[in-house]
Structure formats: C-alpha cells, structure tokens
Amino acid sequence: MADATPDQHVVIVGASLAGTRTAQGLRALGHTGPITLIGAETELPYDRPPLSKTLLSSDWSASAVDEVRLISTAELDQLAVELRLGTAAAGLDTAAKLVRLADGAEVGYDVLVIATGAVARPSPWNPASGVLQLRTLADARAIAERLALKEPVVVVGGGFIGTEIAAAAVAAGCPVVVVDPVPEPMARLVGPEIAGSLVGLHRDNGVTTRFGVGVIGITGVAGALTVELDTGERLPASTAVVGIGSIPATDWLTGSGLTLDNGVVTDGFLRAVGAADVYAIGDVARWPHPGRGQQVRAEHWTNASDQARHVATAIARGTEAAYESTDYVWSDQYDWKVNAVGWRDPRGSSTVIGDLAEGGRVAVVHADAGGAACGVVTVNWVRALNQARRRLMAGEPGATIVEALRQLS
Ligand SMILES: Cc1cc2nc3c(=O)[nH]c(=O)nc-3n(C[C@H](O)[C@H](O)[C@H](O)COP(=O)(O)OP(=O)(O)OC[C@H]3O[C@@H](n4cnc5c(N)ncnc54)[C@H](O)[C@@H]3O)c2cc1C
CATH class of the missing domain: 3.50.50.60 (FAD/NAD(P)-binding domain)
Known part of the structure; x- marks a missing residue:
C-alpha cells in the first residue's frame, strides 16, 4: 500500500461525471489538500443520459435543466473545490507536473486525474x-x-x-x-x-x-x-x-509521453502508463479488464462513476487495488427498460428466459467460449437483472444463474 497523501494538490481535468465524482469522493474520504476541477464547457457539471431521454421532451425551464446537474455551486463551495470552467486543458508536462490551459495559464499538480471523456465521432x-x-x-x-x-x-x-x-x-x-x-x-x-x-x-x-x-x-x-x-x-x-459513436478526448495529451491508444492506456490500478501520479478514468480511460483479458474502454455511466470512486480512494487512502468493473449499462426505449451487466462473447452461447410478447419480460444469460457465464441482458425485468448481477459477481456457473432466473419467471 502507498502512503495516504491527504494534503496533496489534486488536479482533475474534465468536469463531468467522472471528474465531479472524483472531487466529491476525495472530500468524502477526508482529502484535505486543494482540489482543482478544470472543465472545457461553461456549464456547471451535468449528467449526460437524460440528454437523449427526458430532456429532449422537457420544457427546458431552469428547473428542468437543474435536474440534470451533477453538483451545485453551493456544494462546490462547501467541498472547497476550485472549479475552472470554460478553460480547456491544452497540454501536459508530466516532468514538471503541469497542466497547460488553452488560455495560457499553467496549473501545477501533485496528483492528476484525467477525466476528459469522449466527443461525438x-x-x-x-x-x-x-x-x-x-x-x-x-x-x-x-x-x-x-x-x-x-x-x-x-x-x-x-x-x-x-x-x-x-x-x-x-x-x-x-x-x-x-x-x-x-x-x-x-x-x-x-x-x-x-x-x-x-x-x-x-x-x-x-x-x-x-x-x-x-x-x-x-x-x-x-x-x-x-x-x-x-x-x-x-x-x-x-x-x-x-x-x-464517440472518440476519446485525448488530443490535448499528444506529446505528453502518456500511452494513447483509443484512450489513455492505464494499468489495472487506473494509473496512466507513461507518467507517475497520473490517473485516467471514465470514457477516456482504457484499462486491463481482468475478466475479459484485454484492454477495455467503456462508455457507460456506472463505469465512470465507479472508476471515480476507485481513484478517489486510491489517492485519499493510499490504497493500491486493481479496479474491477461491474460492466453495467442501461437504455430506455419508450417504456422498455433495457439493462445489461457483464459482456457478450460472440464466440459463446446464450440462454433465453421469458418472452417479450404481450408486454412480457426477458433475460438472456451469456456464456463465453469456455462456457463460463459472462453477462446477462434483461428487458423490463429489474429483479432478474439484480439477481443475475449479484450471481455473476460471485462467479456462479451459468447453469445456476439460468435456473435461478427460471425460478423467478
Ligand atoms: C446522450 C447520451 C446518453 C447516454 N446515456 C447513457 C445511458 O443511458 N446509460 C449509460 O450507462 N451511459 C449513458 N451515456 C454514457 C455516459 O453518459 C458516459 O459514460 C459518461 O458521461 C462518462 O463520463 P466522463 O466524465 O468519463 O466523460 P464525459 O461525460 O464525456 O465528460 C468529459 C468532460 O471533460 C470535458 N473535457 C474534454 N476535453 C477537455 C479538456 N481538454 N480540458 C478540459 N475539459 C475537457 C468535456 O467537455 C466534458 O465535460 C450516455 C451518453 C450520452 C452522450
């Protein structure tokens, strides 16, 4: 375990889900040092899933927009987070531990968290x-x-x-x-x-x-x-x-010495490969997924939020634990709720439980090429999802998960 460093200056680049949750997590875990949150957008941090759902049909009143905010100015003040909005990071000098901003300013850091997410392709x-x-x-x-x-x-x-x-x-x-x-x-x-x-x-x-x-x-x-x-x-x-689709927002890191390959490549602890005291999280990060045995970049809300908590803990508590993803994603399609946990292996097999006909519900349990359960997709069946998620995390065999979901139907 590394030493806890609660008084260090943590600079977070990217003021959205992963960045905001890191700042909140650091304070919740007792980090006392300065926190600077740098964001290219001028908006207070907001959540993206509602942008393609409720917000498209909202009245765009101030309260409707406030509902998608991830944090208020009052909370930022209370957490003593310095928020620098409307200023994109334009470069990184890892030797001098400096982030260069597009307006020419430089911000020094002890620990840097890269959370610049992705942009639409x-x-x-x-x-x-x-x-x-x-x-x-x-x-x-x-x-x-x-x-x-x-x-x-x-x-x-x-x-x-x-x-x-x-x-x-x-x-x-x-x-x-x-x-x-x-x-x-x-x-x-x-x-x-x-x-x-x-x-x-x-x-x-x-x-x-x-x-x-x-x-x-x-x-x-x-x-x-x-x-x-x-x-x-x-x-x-x-x-x-x-x-x-979207592409990771890494342009500003070109020439920084970090390993960039469809995102910022990290080790299993989410530390950027190529520099000390630099982490990458959320949509921009590509990390070694233990279950899948390959580098993965996820564009899912839960992953960004979980990685933020993981890195906040590593910084505030000095823990060195490998990140383990819950691999969870959802989508709302009209009144259907689609949820997926884990992943699908195209070379593997699947078992269907339930039926969507007549407003029903369904769960599909996926196994990888070796026959091990690796993912479950459900539609309109949250109970099955929660149960499958728990069982997958516990490493139960596919046949046991299938049987448990059959019992629910
Ligand atoms: C329309 C939409 C709907 C979605 N729906 C779902 C859903 O239903 N379920 C689900 O699981 N996921 C969904 N997602 C994905 C989810 O929102 C993302 O996984 C999540 O936003 C990732 O958070 P992030 O903080 O890593 O990156 P982002 O949200 O992309 O935030 C990155 C931030 O960094 C800023 N930034 C970029 N470059 C710089 C720079 N150089 N300097 C300073 N700041 C910079 C950006 O302006 C941005 O504010 C959706 C995404 C979109 C766009």
Missing part, C-alpha cells in the same frame, strides 16, 4: 446546416428545438443513443427514419435474441428503419436536407442527427 457529412450530433447539453437543446417543429428527421446510427433520439422524435410528432449500415445494429449491444424485438418496438411506434443500408451523403440546409443512401434512395429530412 464527427459527422462525415457537413452541409451548411441541419446536421446535428448529441454529446452536450447545448447539442440536446439544439436537437429539441428541431424536434419541436414536428418535421421529418433522419437519424444516422441505430445504437442506443440514435434509437433513443428516434423515440423522442416520434414522441414529439416527427416522421422518423433511422439508417444504419449494419443489418441489426442493436444486436451489437443487446445480442440477436433481443435486437429484433427492439426493432419491432420502434416500428410499432412509427419509426421507419433502413438497416443494412449506408449513407453516402447529406446535402441541402436545415429544413430541406436530402440524405442519400447507397441503395440510390434519397430521403428528405428537415433535420439529420448523426449518432455514429
């Missing part, structure tokens, strides 16, 4: 207006304004975020088409056993899907766009929302 199609993406509060507000027009929307990308936007758009009264080059885009996330039902759910709610079809261009302007497909079809749209 840029749209390859950029007409003068009308193509939007979703990562920030400002992005969500711009999309909500377009949905309020009730005009046709094309969503490019059939992952969780794209389909949540599609659901919000139909609910707002917009004709919606979702396009994705993959024939069953949600299968990647939830497995083929459930993906078909989710597509059916979207179709039943009035969304048109064009899966297995690529976009080759978007032309025009907001209100009069044309989305060209590789089938030769031309879809008219007032707005196009491009949700084709």
Whole structure:
C-alpha cells in the first residue's frame, strides 16, 4: 500500500461525471489538500443520459435543466473545490507536473486525474446546416428545438443513443427514419435474441428503419436536407442527427509521453502508463479488464462513476487495488427498460428466459467460449437483472444463474 497523501494538490481535468465524482469522493474520504476541477464547457457539471431521454421532451425551464446537474455551486463551495470552467486543458508536462490551459495559464499538480471523456465521432457529412450530433447539453437543446417543429428527421446510427433520439422524435410528432449500415445494429449491444424485438418496438411506434443500408451523403440546409443512401434512395429530412459513436478526448495529451491508444492506456490500478501520479478514468480511460483479458474502454455511466470512486480512494487512502468493473449499462426505449451487466462473447452461447410478447419480460444469460457465464441482458425485468448481477459477481456457473432466473419467471 502507498502512503495516504491527504494534503496533496489534486488536479482533475474534465468536469463531468467522472471528474465531479472524483472531487466529491476525495472530500468524502477526508482529502484535505486543494482540489482543482478544470472543465472545457461553461456549464456547471451535468449528467449526460437524460440528454437523449427526458430532456429532449422537457420544457427546458431552469428547473428542468437543474435536474440534470451533477453538483451545485453551493456544494462546490462547501467541498472547497476550485472549479475552472470554460478553460480547456491544452497540454501536459508530466516532468514538471503541469497542466497547460488553452488560455495560457499553467496549473501545477501533485496528483492528476484525467477525466476528459469522449466527443461525438464527427459527422462525415457537413452541409451548411441541419446536421446535428448529441454529446452536450447545448447539442440536446439544439436537437429539441428541431424536434419541436414536428418535421421529418433522419437519424444516422441505430445504437442506443440514435434509437433513443428516434423515440423522442416520434414522441414529439416527427416522421422518423433511422439508417444504419449494419443489418441489426442493436444486436451489437443487446445480442440477436433481443435486437429484433427492439426493432419491432420502434416500428410499432412509427419509426421507419433502413438497416443494412449506408449513407453516402447529406446535402441541402436545415429544413430541406436530402440524405442519400447507397441503395440510390434519397430521403428528405428537415433535420439529420448523426449518432455514429464517440472518440476519446485525448488530443490535448499528444506529446505528453502518456500511452494513447483509443484512450489513455492505464494499468489495472487506473494509473496512466507513461507518467507517475497520473490517473485516467471514465470514457477516456482504457484499462486491463481482468475478466475479459484485454484492454477495455467503456462508455457507460456506472463505469465512470465507479472508476471515480476507485481513484478517489486510491489517492485519499493510499490504497493500491486493481479496479474491477461491474460492466453495467442501461437504455430506455419508450417504456422498455433495457439493462445489461457483464459482456457478450460472440464466440459463446446464450440462454433465453421469458418472452417479450404481450408486454412480457426477458433475460438472456451469456456464456463465453469456455462456457463460463459472462453477462446477462434483461428487458423490463429489474429483479432478474439484480439477481443475475449479484450471481455473476460471485462467479456462479451459468447453469445456476439460468435456473435461478427460471425460478423467478
Ligand atoms: C446522450 C447520451 C446518453 C447516454 N446515456 C447513457 C445511458 O443511458 N446509460 C449509460 O450507462 N451511459 C449513458 N451515456 C454514457 C455516459 O453518459 C458516459 O459514460 C459518461 O458521461 C462518462 O463520463 P466522463 O466524465 O468519463 O466523460 P464525459 O461525460 O464525456 O465528460 C468529459 C468532460 O471533460 C470535458 N473535457 C474534454 N476535453 C477537455 C479538456 N481538454 N480540458 C478540459 N475539459 C475537457 C468535456 O467537455 C466534458 O465535460 C450516455 C451518453 C450520452 C452522450
């Protein structure tokens, strides 16, 4: 165990979920030294999952926006956290232990926590207006304004975020088409056993899907766009929302000596490889996942929050423990609750319990290529999820988990 260093200056770059939770965790664990939280956005830290869900159909009143805040100014004052918003970090000198900001200022640190998350993968199609993406509060507000027009929307990308936007758009009264080059885009996330039902759910709610079809261009302007497909079809749209994944926000670390490879590469303790006293957490971090036997970068809320707690503990208490992920993610699709814990091994097998027909519920237990249980996906069945999560963490065999879930059904 390393020495606890409660009086050191901890600088956290990235003032969102992982960064804010680290600051809160440090104080809760008795860290007495200065904490500086640096964020590129001008907004007080806020939560991102509601951006593609409740907030798209909210009234954008001050109280609706306040509901998604992760922390208030009063709490920041109480925690004595120095918050520097609207100032992006532009460089890192690990030898001098300095973060350089875009405005020319330099901030020295004893311990640095990198929590710069990810940005939306840029749209390859950029007409003068009308193509939007979703990562920030400002992005969500711009999309909500377009949905309020009730005009046709094309969503490019059939992952969780794209389909949540599609659901919000139909609910707002917009004709919606979702396009994705993959024939069953949600299968990647939830497995083929459930993906078909989710597509059916979207179709039943009035969304048109064009899966297995690529976009080759978007032309025009907001209100009069044309989305060209590789089938030769031309879809008219007032707005196009491009949700084709995200990329880690590591540009500012180029040349810093840290190992950058689809994120900041860390060791099992979440310490950045290539420098002392530097941690990386949340969507930007790529760490060795013990269960999967490979470096993993997760873009999930629970992972960012858990890693923040882990690193806050390591700094405040001087603990050196490997991070163990709970691998949990959720998505709301209309009134369906989709939850996944663990992971799916495409070379493995799966067992389905329950049935989604007639408003039912389902759980799919996944085993890896060696036959060991590695993940469970549920729809509308939180009890099964909680039970499976506990049993997976305890390392129970797949057959035992399947039997336990059958007993619940
Ligand atoms: C629309 C949307 C819906 C989502 N829904 C779900 C969901 O239902 N379930 C789920 O599990 N997960 C969901 N997620 C993912 C979840 O929100 C992320 O995993 C989580 O936000 C990661 O937190 P983070 O702090 O690591 O990164 P981020 O939230 O990306 O925050 C990083 C922060 O760092 C700032 N930053 C970047 N570069 C710099 C720099 N150079 N200097 C200073 N600051 C910088 C950014 O501006 C940002 O504020 C969703 C994400 C989005 C975008």
